[in-house]
Amino acid sequence: MAEWITVGKADDIAEGDATAFDVNGQQIAVSRVEGTLHAFSDICTHRQCNLSLGGEIDGTTIECECHGSVFDMATGEVLEGPATEPIEVFGVSDEGGDLKIEA
Numbered sequence: 001m002a003e004w005i006t007v008g009k010a011d012d013i014a015e016g017d018a019t020a021f022d023v024n025g026q027q028i029a030v031s032r033v034e035g036t037l038h039a040f041s042d043i044c045t046h047r048q049c050n051l052s053l054g055g056e057i058d059g060t061t062i063e064c065e066c067h068g069s070v071f072d073m074a075t076g077e078v079l080e081g082p083a084t085e086p087i088e089v090f091g092v093s094d095e096g097g098d099l100k101i102e103a
């Protein structure tokens, strides 16, 4: 069952940036776009590159630096291949400055 887990401080997530956390063995990235937090699997569904490492953020999309797959960080949808499978997305919140992920 999913639970809310504190992974750090919400202020540590800079605007337009993504940071990955190990949450119960899952690599989950959190980004901030225009003040809104998004949490999503950090592992590209194409060949398992880490999206937060060098992934280029543009609006709510992130482009994998390995082969250019583009995902929507809010929905997990694939917007451009070669990936064909979406990435999982998670609940995320800023509770009094604590960064919490639902995983």
Ligand code: FES
Pocket: 044, 045, 046, 047, 048, 049, 064, 065, 066, 067, 068, 069, 081, 082, 083
């Ligand atoms: S591993 Fe991400 S596009 Fe290939």
